Amino acid sequence: MYDWVVLWEWVEIAARWTHVITAIAWIGSSFYFIALDLGLRKADGMPALAHGEEWQVHGGGFYHITKYLVAPDRLPEHLTWFKWESYATWLSGFAMLVLVYYMGAEMFLIDPTVMELDVWQAVAISVASLAFGWLAYNTICRVFVDANQTLVMVALFIVLVGMAWFYTQVFSGRAALLHLGAFTATIMSANVFMIIIPNQKIVVADLKAGRKPDAKYGKIAKQRSTHNNYLTLPVLFLMLSNHYPLVFATEYNWVIASLVFLMGVTIRHFFNSEHAHKGSPYWTWAVTAVLFLLIAWLSTASIRTQPEPEASLTKGAQHFAAAQGFEDVVSIVQGRCSMCHAEEPVWEGLHWAPKGVVLETENQIAENARRIYLQAGASHAMPPGNLSYMEPEERMAIVRWVQSAQAAGSDG
Numbered sequence: 001m002y003d004w005v006v007l008w009e010w011v012e013i014a015a016r017w018t019h020v021i022t023a024i025a026w027i028g029s030s031f032y033f034i035a036l037d038l039g040l041r042k043a044d045g046m047p048a049l050a051h052g053e054e055w056q057v058h059g060g061g062f063y064h065i066t067k068y069l070v071a072p073d074r075l076p077e078h079l080t081w082f083k084w085e086s087y088a089t090w091l092s093g094f095a096m097l098v099l100v101y102y103m104g105a106e107m108f109l110i111d112p113t114v115m116e117l118d119v120w121q122a123v124a125i126s127v128a129s130l131a132f133g134w135l136a137y138n139t140i141c142r143v144f145v146d147a148n149q150t151l152v153m154v155a156l157f158i159v160l161v162g163m164a165w166f167y168t169q170v171f172s173g174r175a176a177l178l179h180l181g182a183f184t185a186t187i188m189s190a191n192v193f194m195i196i197i198p199n200q201k202i203v204v205a206d207l208k209a210g211r212k213p214d215a216k217y218g219k220i221a222k223q224r225s226t227h228n229n230y231l232t233l234p235v236l237f238l239m240l241s242n243h244y245p246l247v248f249a250t251e252y253n254w255v256i257a258s259l260v261f262l263m264g265v266t267i268r269h270f271f272n273s274e275h276a277h278k279g280s281p282y283w284t285w286a287v288t289a290v291l292f293l294l295i296a297w298l299s300t301a302s303i304r305t306q307p308e309p310e311a312s313l314t315k316g317a318q319h320f321a322a323a324q325g326f327e328d329v330v331s332i333v334q335g336r337c338s339m340c341h342a343e344e345p346v347w348e349g350l351h352w353a354p355k356g357v358v359l360e361t362e363n364q365i366a367e368n369a370r371r372i373y374l375q376a377g378a379s380h381a382m383p384p385g386n387l388s389y390m391e392p393e394e395r396m397a398i399v400r401w402v403q404s405a406q407a408a409g410s411d412g
Helices: 004-038 084-102 105-109 119-143 149-170 173-208 215-243 253-275 283-299 315-321 326-336 362-367 369-377 392-411
Strands: 050-058 061-068
Touching (some): 004 061, 004 084, 084 105, 105 173, 119 173, 173 215, 253 283, 315 362, 315 392, 369 392
């Protein structure tokens, strides 16, 4: 019979899988349409209101695509909308935020050495910051709607740098970078929900009513789509950053996150220039490489040789430390896992603990009870290849320990 830990893990798996699938669909369509838009050409024989056309070949056939900058003279019978990919990506991403960081706030969201927060306070800061992101960005766009768009991106970059620093002052390093990704993704999805689709609906309504649509709606929507295009790659990096301690668990993590946004701009500038047939600015790859090397240097600039004093146990881990079998599990984990999961790993080739998980002390083991259970009890994922020869009886001891803590929690 599945216990709550395994069941919860499968809920997270379903949410994560949904998030990845919908994100692929959204990013794919976004990249495609930006490339298509940049590659449009004027040609003889195009309809009077057409802005440009492009011929493409794919899947054994040819496609002839024509774009109307404002709108055609009549509404076509079959009109495909591209919006659900964005909505589903944000909703599934927020579900992941709730499942992992809100429900597991004491482990993943809150770091007492950064800021002492109650769970409700941390969650409130998280939600409020996402709302602030949209309000700040939308205000910038409205103020500078007719200005050079480079100015808009510079203003947005300043906001992003500020938020990168802010998040690292209130949340754990892992949660800080993940939240910066969610902050940016919320802006992107809100662009679709609040601006792009409503503007397109106004144009469609004008066509149905026989009115000539105002060109400003298309101009604004194009602006927001372009912003989304440049923000996509940094968001992907930040969403994956929680797997790499050298990114999130370093002193300069907020600077690293800020530089990632610049890398996203240089990479997209290269591809967008190629799609627009404006040449191949290979210098952007040199700049990207320099930024990446700078990030790598920053990640190890202040490696501490001495472990920090261990913090007291969080409330969520106290019942694991008090559960029956904890002393046996401590012995097992220290014997089978801590040669790698240590401040200074002794396993050859390892220079830091995998995923930043240290399992040397009783407190650290209690704090990571759920991970230990899933990786070495409910499954045989750890130790990898069973290199430290963890016995079946030892794995069962881990299972019994967590089940005992679970039973004690339900009794209490």
